[in-house]
Amino acid sequence: MMSGIIVLVFRILIILSLYAFLFLAIYMIWKNIEVNSREISKIKIPKITLSIDDQDMNLTREFTNPEVIIGRDPQCDLSISRETVSAHHARLSYHHKNWWIDDMLSTNGTILNEEQVKTATVLVDGDTVICGDVPITINIEQSG
Numbered sequence: 365m366m367s368g369i370i371v372l373v374f375r376i377l378i379i380l381s382l383y384a385f386l387f388l389a390i391y392m393i394w395k396n397i398e399v400n401s402r403e404i405s406k407i408k409i410p411k412i413t414l415s416i417d418d419q420d421m422n423l424t425r426e427f428t429n430p431e432v433i434i435g436r437d438p439q440c441d442l443s444i445s446r447e448t449v450s451a452h453h454a455r456l457s458y459h460h461k462n463w464w465i466d467d468m469l470s471t472n473g474t475i476l477n478e479e480q481v482k483t484a485t486v487l488v489d490g491d492t493v494i495c496g497d498v499p500i501t502i503n504i505e506q507s508g
Contacts, residue, residue: 409458411505412487414442418498421446432456434495435468448472448496456487463487463504472496 409428416423425442432441435453444453450470457464466484467474474481475494487493491502 410463412456412458412463413503413505414456415501415503416444416498417501421498427456430458433468434500442500444495444498446496446498449498450496453495454481454493457484463502465493470495 409430411426411428413426433455434442435451436449437451452468453470454474455466455468464484465487467481476485477491487502489504493500
């Protein structure tokens with residue numbers, strides 16, 4: 365009779381230790397996610413300024429959001445009403461501490477400093493991007 369009680373107590377202790385381990389593991393994961401999310405929220409996205417100085421269009425827009433869509437669609441962040449610009453022409457995105465440009469399968473292509481954009485490419489301050497036939501000057505705020 366005494367050995368049955370000892371086995372029962374032993375089983376209960378094992379179950380309690382398993383629950384304690386699971387609670388501790390979940391708590392540590394939750395804390396890690398919380399710390400990482402705080403670190404990510406501290407990342408400051410450098411301001412990017414897009415300037416169009418064309419014969420029939422003068423436009424300058426500043427952005428601090430991590431993604432900017434350029435296109436003819438009025439819903440785009442930088443809307444350019446020109447037939448040579450696709451509805452969703454190019455995407456600028458901030459990640460890995462750089463601004464990047466990527467062509468969104470536009471009809472007339474995206475040109476960066478006289479080179480066709482075929483894959484995501486890093487942008488630097490002073491670059492010139494041509495969407496269709498519209499030249500866009502890129503200015504990126506220097507972090508410091």
